[in-house]
Amino acid sequence: MMRRILPHPILAGLLLLLWLVLQQSAGFGHILLGALIAVLASLAANAVLPEPVTLRRPLKLVQLFAIAGLDIVRSNFAVLTVLLSRRPNPTSGFIEMKLELTNRFGLAILACLLTATPGSAWLEYDGERSIVLIHVFDLKDEAEWVATIKKRYESLLLEIFE
Amino acid sequence: MSQAILDWSVLIAQVMLGVGMLATLYRMVVGPRAQDRILALDALYVVGLLLLVTVGIRTGSQIYFELAMLMGLLGFVGTVALAKFLFRGEVIE
Amino acid sequence: MTELPLWLSILVSAGVLLGALLTMAGCVGLARLRDFYLRIHAPTMGTSMGGGLILFASALYFSVTTGRLVIHEAVIFLFVSVTTPVTLMLLARATVFRDRVELRGKEEPITPPPVDRA
Known part of the structure; x- marks a missing residue:
């Protein structure tokens, strides 16, 4: 019964929070209206999200975002120094790497984090062979990149989702 | 005194963002391919949004926030629609 | 209007200036870099840290001047930082395609060749 009304509790909770932040108020009316909208929206999302999101280790998400935030800051300055040079000519390149992660939400998070980092961009994922094509802005050592992504991101995502 | 510091730095930031907008406009006009123009348009939207936020700080008014938010929404939908076209082939360049 | 505290104006100024610098560098990079796969990295500077700093400065400024917590800038940041990777990935996939x-049927690839699986 609960599942019928609230198929995606995490999504609904986040939507309610978003609504309250947007309204800048936590009054009773806003909570009521926000909850109604969140439930309706999560019901609508049921059509496109067939499987419910399950987080095995939700707290690890915080760690993941902290690591990603740090990497994004570092990458911003790295790209900035390249761009400020007289002739920006980084040695960019493509990386193909095999992922053990197969959970769709985990892959989506990994894709967004890698693309949000200025130094790397997720181009394409081949689901059959579970190989991802990544473009790196300043590629010095391909093996190091693969190892970094595996160690810093994939292992955490595997813990969270699988 | 501190108001002056703030005013000046916001002004400088706005000039920098304006330069950024010009750069994206250049890329949008020059291309050379359709995906370059769409990429530039997306960047232009984001810089415009940030410029609105700085205008909000400058005037001390929160109205610009709503505008910035709308801009983000419309920019996203527009760029996705344009990017979808690229998959169809048949793009006139 | 009452005088702003000095620490606030310095913090807000620093955030806005650094954010604008990063965003501008990204946009100028967009104009200067030589091929599409390089250019795709440039706008993320504005949407990740550049935008984040400007929006944080704005949230801080309004929180102090209005005397209550103003965090709706976080909504814009969340929205921009989620949507930009999505559009960039879509564009990148379209370009690879x-x-x-x-x-x-061409001998010399124009860009570094994405691995052909077709």
């Missing part, structure tokens, strides 16, 4: 279509 189009490059493969165009490269078929």
